[in-house]
Amino acid sequence: MVIVVFTFLFNRQWLIYSRAVDVSYNIPFISSFFMFAVMFFAMMVVVFFI
Numbered sequence: 001m002v003i004v005v006f007t008f009l010f011n012r013q014w015l016i017y018s019r020a021v022d023v024s025y026n027i028p029f030i031s032s033f034f035m036f037a038v039m040f041f042a043m044m045v046v047v048f049f050i
Helices: 002-023 026-049
Strands: none
């Protein structure tokens, strides 16, 4: 279940990242990577408490 959710979030973030690259290059990449790191940290917290 956790792996499915994580895969879904990762694919969604990758789509956002690809779209951001079409618009610009540096800032959207950093923003997307930061959001992915926050999501990953949140998932780790959820898994830890579960």
